[in-house]
Amino acid sequence: MDIFIYGIVNGMTFALMAVGFSFVYGISRLPNFAHGALYVVTGFITWSFINNTGLPYWLSVILSLLIVFLAGVAIYQFVMIRVRGMPISEIIVSFAIALAILEGLRLQGIGGFKGFIGPGYVLPRFIDGVVDTPWVTIDLQRLLIIVVGLFLMGFMWLFTHYHKIGLALRAMAQHERAALMLGINSDRMANIALGIGSALAGLAAIAIMPLGNINCESGYSVLTNAIAVCVIGGLGSWVGTILAALILGLGTTVMSAIGGTMWNNVLVFGLIILILIVRPSGLFGQQKELEERV
Amino acid sequence: MEGQKEAIIKVRNLSKSFGGVRALNHVSFDLLEGEVMGVIGPNGSGKTTLVNLITGFLKPDSGEVFFKQMKLTGLPPYQIADLGVTRTFQIVRPYLSLRAFKSLIVPLWSPRARRFASSRGGDRDAVAIDLLEEVGFERDAYVPYKFASALPLGYLKRLELARCLALRPEVIVCDEVFSGLSMSEIASMLPLIERLHMKGVTIIMIEHRLRELFRVADKLIVLDFGEKIAEGEPDQVMQDEKVKRAYLGEDIGL
């Protein structure tokens, strides 16, 4: 039973990681491979605010989310905008930026910058304490993740269905040409989308990182997990995202219990490849055109 | 008349829906060898879907297509082309990086073309140039050597036909081969179609340009909202009340 609960928590973790990526790709068709890097960067920026400048938790969080939002916008405005429409170039460019950021954070000795290496960087938990349930003792931070995850999904759903900007973004996702004709500025929308996506990545970081520590390697695994959720669940479907996240969460928890954490990766990669081959648009995907055309 | 000819193409109860939209609804017809059949109907009546279903680019929800007793439904498009049932594309997208005659190397490289290999042996380039000349590319003006992307639409449509001819087809399904062409371009393409007809090739022509179509068609079928509403010789079909109503508002211009 505790496996089940931890599985759900893990699933929500996957979902949180994926929301930002799925949002940007589903809305502007931009594969933002810098997602993982932005996740890690938010962690470090928040940590720096808290530890180096002594700002209160709340302020640090808000400030760093703002910074990451702007970073996302900057990435689109200065880089992605020029390779818009060439998917391979978009992937390469955003991944290159991700690499530059992640490896850059590991730099040492340039102008006294010491680089973020080692296990010492921890984000404070939002809530301390534990809850005793009949089956298992679970800490509040983990529960918080579930709450935040659900809240975020609900919020994003409402946003894209009722708010003007959200609707504009959905319009763009469904039919860019028509949206353009209705006066929706494609570039500005993509800017906003990428900003929001980055902020979502940051939010995920704030919620999840307190469970462990901040390190650069997680940048890659977050990206992989986000891709896994999007591929398995399919794009354009929040249901699919949640379901895929739960599958992955439960799956990895079970895997760890049975065979040890080594096999987690095998599961994740194996599922990605399997779904891509068998059902490229994902379990609940809306884009049937991803199947072969004939 | 000659003895009862077996139909070379038999379409039985072909149906296809996209989401909630019924594109084709139980369409059936027979086509005899060497006939030229026109398929007409207002926009959205399912004509291109019919082409895609016959030539394997789409799978029908129900119904079957037979070519000389062989079932075509379910076969991939390259196999259907290999059997001799070819098609042109309504929106012509030439191979951008290739010259016109090189574009023909592709069908000439196919297994079917190789089975019919001419005495020229391995020199596909020469065969390609000959083929282009046959469809009206002036050899002396070096038109075949131009990049396909630089050719005007009239030539591109002929290139499509040449692509089919390279496969020594028994059936050609022309998807709006006259669309986008000027009157003179069409006038110069009609003799080509007639020549093919005389050679015995069975042709299905999806068309909007009725006046030109009637010059070559032996019989017509009319589609409207995915249903076949009329079939027969051009004159009698155009008198049909249902057909007139389907085209209501449109000047048929006979």
Place this chain on the structure above:
Amino acid sequence: MNREERRKERLDRGIKARTEGLYAISSWREVGYLLAPRAGLIIGLLLLPLVVPGLYWQRVLGLAGVYAMLALSFDFLAGRVGLVCIGGAFMIGVGGYISGGLNYYLKLPVALTIPIGTFGGALLCTLLWLPCLPLRGIYFAVVTFMFPFLVSSIILAGGLLGSTEGLSPIAGFSNIWIGVYLIISLLLLAIFGLRRLCGEDIGVVFASVKDNDQAVLASGINITRVKIYALFLATSIGCFAGAFLTHFSGFAGISLFAVDFSIMPIAACIMGGPGTMAGPVLGAFILAPLSEFLRGFGQLRVVLYCLVLVAFILFKPEGLLSWVARKYHQIERWVKV
């Protein structure tokens, strides 16, 4: 108005009688003009191992050769056939492990392990990637990218094939120069061979698959089969590089599946001139030694690569080779109007 205006004037240098890709040669001097840059690059490459100082840099050359092979394979698939395959690491790993494994476990000699690693590996890679072929461009790229991760995590989790320590020692070449010249000569052979192939009829079919695969289908050709041919060719090159690497370095381990091998060839390709096949090789031979130079700067070099890559994609997507070729054929200068 007393304003001076300037415009850029482009003069053709060298051969005047020419059109897209065809030259009318009328003298030996013109033959020289055409051959010189090409001969220069080839001879330069062949002489490189001789002028390079020391064993360390010979090793770097060998590594550059490996990257060059990967870049070539990537460029061929992406530029000529339209298949974007980011699975370089998978090819290196498969070729490397087969070759290294055969040598380590069965003690087969290098002369046998390399061909078996090359073609056996190509067979394996092609078979495994076969179900991925119908996928659209970007998804094919992502899937091929994931394969090396999957296999390396299987190897680690299952503790197979030497797991984290890898297999060693593995027989090497009796003389390092044999190794370096082996890969360089095969590289040149591959470039020539592939370019020649693309000029043949099947090369035309490749180009057509890239441009408009529906039309190819309608021409009676099974495009999956065509893609398989191309894939087998490209994976042979990639797996050879892997097989070569294990013997060159005397070691076969998880590092063969490193993401470097998937990313670097793309960077080399974009920098060197995508589509030209010689360009990516040039790119590899620039990037690999460069990355060695920068080793002292630690992680900074990765940052630099990435920034350079981004800069090239954004501002000079035609790549170095095409740019140099353009400059060679035309002189640009400002002229008063």
